[in-house]
Amino acid sequence: MSPTRKFVASGLFGIALGFAVLALASYVAVRAEFQRRTAGAWLRHTIHVQSDLYQLYGLLQAAESGQRGFIITQDERYLDACAEAVRKLPVVVDRLSESVRDDPKQLEAIAEMRPLLGARVEIIDEAIADMRALRVDKAVQLVKSGRGKALMDRLHAIINTMTENEQNLSEKRERELHAAGGEFDAAVWALGGIIFTLAAFSFLNAQKQMNALQRSRDSLKTAYDQLIGETTRREALESQLRQSQKLEALGHLTGGIAHDFNNMLGVIVASLHLLRRKLADSNGDYVQLIDSAMDGADRAAAMVRRLLAFSRRQPLSPRPLDPNKFVSAVSDMVRRALGEKIELETVLAGGLWTTKVDQHELESAIVNLAVNARDAMPNGGKLTIETANCFLDDAYATENMEVTPGQYVMIAVTDTGQGMPPEVLSQAFDPFFTTKPTGKGTGLGLSQVHGFVKQSGGHVKIYSEPERGTCIKLYLPRFNHVEAPAEAPLPRSRPLELPLGRPEELVLIVEDDDTARRVTAQGVRELGYSVVEAENGREAIDIIRRRADIALMVTDVVMPDMDGARLAREAVFRRHSLRVLFITGYTRNAIVHNGVLDKDVKLLTKPFTLEQLAVKMREILDSR
Ligand SMILES: Nc1ncnc2c1ncn2[C@@H]1O[C@H](COP(=O)(O)OP(=O)(O)OP(=O)(O)O)[C@@H](O)[C@H]1O
Ligand SMILES: [Mg+2]
Known part of the structure; x- marks a missing residue:
């Protein structure tokens, strides 16, 4: 599963778990509240029952003491309280039996109580009737008989038992409430634990997912960087390809023209030579005219040679060459070309390999580079010509088109001049591209260098920084004196x-x-x-x-x-x-x-x- 999906899935799981915990918490809370209310209702019920029992006992006592008061004083007013108590007795008993209708034990007690109450009221009524009929002795006798007291004791005992029953019930319910409270506490603690565990789990999970996201972001970034690198490399290669195709096409075109033009020039120059010989003794004006025509033809021939060099069609006579000796030999000529304002330094590598090129063409290539450097340093500066052994590897060959990996001898020409901006650099090898004023440059110098080095199986690279200077490196293939067996190639890069x-x-x-x-x-x-x-x-x-x-x-x-x-x-x-x-x-x-x-x-x-x-x-x- 991808990190994002995992993240979403674990998030959903967390939410679902959260809801489940919430539902459980709600259930426990509602149950606890319900139990609390029920317990309250039962408590009120117990209080009512107990108060009715007290009232019942009180009414009995009131009826009895009213009856006694009347017997002792014959004052009718005592009978009012007695009658009131007797009237209320059945009401209270009915209310009691309604209250305890769910409790068979209490109902049994009430059932036992009803006839006793009736008997007690009968005795009271009988004593009062005796008194009214002035049978005082009989009334006193009735009281003294103890029947009323026995009934009262029995009633008292029943009321006490009922009160106790109610009390026991109430205590039992209190215990149940307490137990429910304990359950509630336990549930709350358990919930707290679950919430804490869930939070810890979510935190750890989120952290894990974040790390996974971070890792995938990093690998994405690396892939992105590689892609950008690859794209840039491709663009650079494409531009090199376009450049080389352009030079190739231009080479074909100019090469064809230059070749024919060279032949025609040959005819013109030969004819001019003949003409000059024939007119040698005649008018000096003619000779002068022919000389200037020949001068023009020579310049044209020089240009054609450069064009042929650029189009890699010039005849070359490659010979083995020691680049150090060569540089020493041309340095005088270069010094002369540079003038006095520019210092020349040559740095020659020891143990330098040999190469096999046309010495004459290499000479004009170095002079071309030196002249370009001189033009780039109008206020003076320094030119360094350096030699070195070089190995151009696969990686370099991939970055640079038309390069065969292998051993090369490098000749580098570096100046401290004005350098080339990118738009000049990208066209520097184009024939006729020049930034110099008309008449000053033909734009064929670097074209010739490029064509010649390519024709010799080598490679040219320009490094240039505007306002700082330019370094042009010519890579000429190493020449092995012993053709076979071939020298063991230098170790390639082993990643x-x-x-x-x-x-x-x-x-x-x-x-x-x-x-x-x-x-x-x-x-x-x-x-x-x-x-x-x-x-x-x-x-x-x-x-x-x-x-x-x-x-x-x-x-x-x-x-x-x-x-x-x-x-x-x-x-x-x-x-x-x-x-x-x-x-x-x-x-x-x-x-x-x-x-x-x-x-x-x-x-x-x-x-x-x-x-x-x-x-x-x-x-x-x-x-x-
Ligand atoms: N060393 C250098 N420093 C700065 N710019 C250079 C250098 N070498 C060449 N250039 C730039 O490259 C352009 C092309 O050079 P190239 O040698 O082909 O022609 P050119 O020097 O203009 O004319 P020509 O060599 O035919 O006299 C130059 O006009 C110049 O703008
Ligand atoms: Mg030039």
């Missing part, structure tokens, strides 16, 4: 053996480029770390201020407003224990030598594999 992180290790990722940030964040999450993201330095500082548990900050070096170095300084000032890993598209040397970062910082240069990232992060976190 299961990666040095992983723990969820309690929180990593803050700071990167202004949304796609790059998402991709890095996804990678770090896959390694098992928890991740928070920040778009810029300010946001990162805000997060650091709020959260004390950030173990590592992974930050881009070049960002608008606040760069990685400043961010790291401010962050570490706030949290001394915070570790920092810098990431950059530039090469390490370009970044460090240009004074952007200190020498001993932890830096990872793009492109990096997940394994490299994993190893670097663990190394930093474990070096505490």
Whole structure:
């Protein structure tokens, strides 16, 4: 059952149980109230019966003392009270027998009492009649005979027994009421217990459901993040695909035209040469005209060569090449092209592999890059040319179209110039795309570099930050002198053996480029770390201020407003224990030598594999 359904089901169960408890409570309360009322009614009944019994006894005594008073004093007034008592006697007896009609024992007593009462009244009447007939002796004799007293004693005994009976009944009912009260108390306690248990159960259940909800929300969020990551990656790949299809189509078009145009130019140039030789001795004006025509044709031929280079149709003569020797050899030419305002630095890797390319074309590619860099640094700056061995892995190949995973030699050209905004970056390789004024640039420089590197089986990547600079990396395939057997490939990333992180290790990722940030964040999450993201330095500082548990900050070096170095300084000032890993598209040397970062910082240069990232992060976190 899904957590939501479980939650609803347990809620319904709770409500049903609640209603059942309420119904039970109501039943117990109503029953107790009913018993209380019944007991009250019985108590009143007992009081009535007892008071009637007292009254009965009182009436008997009143009749008797009225009779005695009359006999002693012959005063008729005594007879009034006597007559009144005798008249009321049957009324009280009837009321009594009505009151105790449910009690056979009491009814029996009343039945016994009735003839005795009648006999007693007869004796009184007889004595009064004797007195009236002036038979005083007889009347006194009657009184003295003790018949009246015997009747009275018997009646008294019956009345006492009835009173006792009633008293016993009343006590019995009181005991029953008390027992009912006990039941009520027990029920209340039981109810209290049930309510408490129910509340505890509901609380625990709700907590369990909340945890389940939280877990499903977390997994939803992870799935969502993965989806977003995947979508972003797809969008990036689609855009790369469009770009490469566009370049492909343009290549076909320009390649076809350039090829024919080249043939025609060949004819024109050859004809001009012939003409020039034939007119060598004639008018200098003609020769000048032919020379300028030839100059134009040469420029056109140069452009056609670049177009052919872009369309990957130029004839290449690849030869094994040591990139370090090559860079040393071209650096003089590059220095001349850069002029005096720009400093040139070359950083050559030891143990560099060889590659196999057309040296002449590589030369013009490097010169093209150098000239672009010079144009981007009108007020001077620094150009770094660097070489390194590189392994482009499966992950990098998935992120970048047309890349075959494998070993490459990298030549990177980095400047400290104005950089490229995204809209320029996305078109930089397009033929004839230029931001330079008419007559200054043809827009074929990067097209040529791209076409040539692709034709050589390599890969080009541009990292650029507006106002900061640009780094262009050329990846040329490694050339193995011994063709077979092939060298054992470098170990691929093995996700299961990666040095992983723990969820309690929180990593803050700071990167202004949304796609790059998402991709890095996804990678770090896959390694098992928890991740928070920040778009810029300010946001990162805000997060650091709020959260004390950030173990590592992974930050881009070049960002608008606040760069990685400043961010790291401010962050570490706030949290001394915070570790920092810098990431950059530039090469390490370009970044460090240009004074952007200190020498001993932890830096990872793009492109990096997940394994490299994993190893670097663990190394930093474990070096505490
Ligand atoms: N290092 C760089 N820094 C900043 N922007 C650059 C850099 N390299 C190239 N660009 C941008 O890319 C555009 C295209 O460059 P590309 O080399 O293809 O042509 P171009 O330099 O304009 O002309 P051409 O090379 O034919 O003289 C440039 O106009 C410029 O806007
Ligand atoms: Mg150029």
